[in-house]
Amino acid sequence: MRRVLPILGVWCGLLAVPLQAQTVRTTGASTLRYIGIRPLELDSVPVGITTGDGVLRRTTDGRLVRCVPAALHCYRYRSGARAGMVPAVQDVGLSVWGIGRGMSGYAQVRARADLGSGSAAWPRADDALDVLEAYAQLDRGSVRLRGGRQWRTSGLGFYNFDGLSALYRADPRISVEGFAGWTLVRGLHEPVSTEALAAVETYVPERRGLLFGAEVRARPSAATSLTASYQREIRSDRGGLYGERVALDGVARRGAAALELELDADVAGRDLNEARLRLLLPPLYGVRAHLQARRYRPYFELWTIWSAFTPVGFSELGGGAAWRSTEHPVALTVRGARRAYDATGAELTFTTLRDAGWYMDVTAEVEPAPSWRLSGMYAADLGFGAAKGQGSARVERRFGTGSHGGLVLHAFQRSTELRVDEGTVYGASADGALRLSARTGVSGAVSFYRHADRGSAPAVDWSQWRALLRLDWVVGPEPGLPEVGGGGS
């Protein structure tokens, strides 16, 4: 709560201006889910009922178990009793404007609860309230100032922080932005010194992080744009870095062709984390193709020890093509890539871990009638650590704008290279959405997956139920635009 006080302060200040001059727009999304699974449990069997020798053995009924030399028992995983998770999430967004010329305020708050009673819990369900953003903005002419909790969207990702940002639009082709404030944990919306992190991790920062950064966006021509970002995160006591990164993103178009570049690098570690070059070719006979070369190496913040483990990266070459008929509502997309990992220096001759992988997927879409859509996909991914093959077919009927109903059949196989849990899972889903008014809509889905062929790990059951119910609503006008449709204020 102490952390929220500055944000509340911003809002109190915002609301202190004459109320008659304000206009407020509120959006909401209420989501209720059900996930019924059988969590894995560690189980043991007497060594006497196993056959073979060594670490991996089988029980008399053929189940694979892991045995510890000289121990009386062997171990395996099996699925336990079914547990139901019922996470409820309420998002509320608030926009306030009309306070003064160029002044506005925004906030997005998320409330959570897990209404289930099982042993499993939806991640972060115990975090009852999150403030995702809450900032005041002054946008006049070439200058935009923001203060409060705000999002950053750049080549370094999508994350929020508490602080100030100032954007200066030098001219329509170039803008410069600087920002500074307190670091928040990505995906967590809390400071790095939060107790929530300390509860699940051994070494956590005991100091908050300070964030400084700048970004330059340039548009040399209508067909070219380039953005360079730099940011530095330090311990609040200046005792070290939490991270120092730079990103460069650009797009250049020539006619219908485009060249996209993504680069981000860890300045402190002098590592190139991601380099992606993507060439989109102009349409030829209705086919739009792209080629991509990518280099990837994971990035870890310096408050963890992971970067000292010297993770290696991989190089990937891939491409894809999308064809869409100009005469008939038919579309086909194909995508694929192959990647190869760098040498780790830790390879052993008696293990056979894969150091390369590939994936491909094909999707097809047909609209036999204006309101009907049939689609199907197949994907295969054979990689280090995990592999899968999956297919699905979907039929959808649309009922006007914002309303639809759909049925999906799934099947997928997965084999995980690092463990035994092969199996084929069949699933069926029904989903739908109904536009109740121009500003209100409800949607939902129910899915069931049956783990049919469990391979050599028959005790592991991935059969599960899933359900989703969601209500979206909007109250209030849109800034600067006349009212549309019913509902609202």
Place this chain on the structure above:
Amino acid sequence: MRRALPLVLLPLLVGLPGHGGPADPTAFPHERHAGLFPVGCVLCHGGDAAAPDAGVYPEPARCLACHDGARLPRTTWRGHAPGASLLRFDHDTHAGTLAREAQRATCEQCHGLADPALGGSSQPMSVGPATPERCMTCHAAGGAEHLELPAESCATCHPPLALNPSLPAGRVEALPTPATHSGQGWGAEHAGAADASCAVCHARESCERCHLNGADVPAVRSLQPDPRVAALVAGLAPRYPLPSSHVQADWGWSHGGTAGQGAASCANCHARESCQACHGAGRTTVVAALPVTPDDDARGVRPPVRRSSVHGADFVRGHGAEAAAGTARCSSCHAQATCTECHAGAVAPSFHDDGFTARHGTEAFAADTRCASCHSTELFCRSCHTDAGMAGGRGGAAVFHDREPFWLIGHGQAARQGLESCVTCHTQSSCTSCHSSVGGWGVSPHGADFDARRAEAASPLLCRRCHLGGT
């Protein structure tokens, strides 16, 4: 006037028959009277020079001179009653035009029924309606058929439909379709041909059947409303042709530029609802300028909601460069909530497809989409893996990797290749229990290219975790 008189003939007198149809059976039996009127047409149809086209029919009294009930049966004809006309025709004007061009027309030229036995000429008093084909002999160069003439030429001979209220609705419905109208592309290109000729067959309701913005289009507004047409189109669904520009492969992506030049052309077919099918609630100025159609109005193109038509099938995965480089102007269509919907973690109903959770391992290893962009590794991934039983602690973890018999010995390669995945189950202390010189077995986790000095310079605390036991 005398030269005009021969042109004043029966087609008008019998009420302008339909194109090419049979002669009106109630019409005057000219051939039976051929012997009585050897002097030609003008005896009866001489007309009144002071009243062009008005006196071209004989008075009933002329007939009564013979058909008086005594010598011949008394005629009941009360004189010509003008009927519905599809022609804009005035004999005097027409004759005057011909005279200026130093031509002279005879009655038979238009009304004579040519007899092949006479070499194409007419028998005396063998007359009939002037068919469109006869008009074409002069009005169409190259022998074009009536309905093949350019659409803009209709008004030359035909009056606006709205000025012809006596034409029955049945005949309005039966009006023929010019060849131009059935050509490919006519639906999309007819705006360029809109002129006075449209009014010959169409009323305002004809256009408003499809056009949402009829009241704002001068060509539509120039047409008069007509109840006959309104009744005819009331039950017809609007039909929207697909303009050639719309089938271009990148139209979905590039149409913003065209729309930005003005909403007027878009509004011919599109209402706000058309745009909001994809653009959602985020409206641009162009969208706001489009008309709104009530729910029960069938008009307006309802585009299929296909994200692929705008962003391409692979856009969700690959939009990072566009968004980061600032090319895409995401905010033209999207509010920031669109980003947080996926990137802010806890609820992502649209990004991951059905059943993703059960098979997300491959995507996580491939890092095609970076999980940590949206999810806290420690508090989202690890929490779920723990609840699912996969992150079961040190002993359990060894069992979890049951594919590899000598997992602990050989896990180094896996860890270096997929450290991001390791972290979704293992805490730092899971590893430092072995890979630490303080409290562990002192097994070095550092690879060949590890630069200890640089690591220490960046974060001294990082080193002290294992080497000095710092916190």
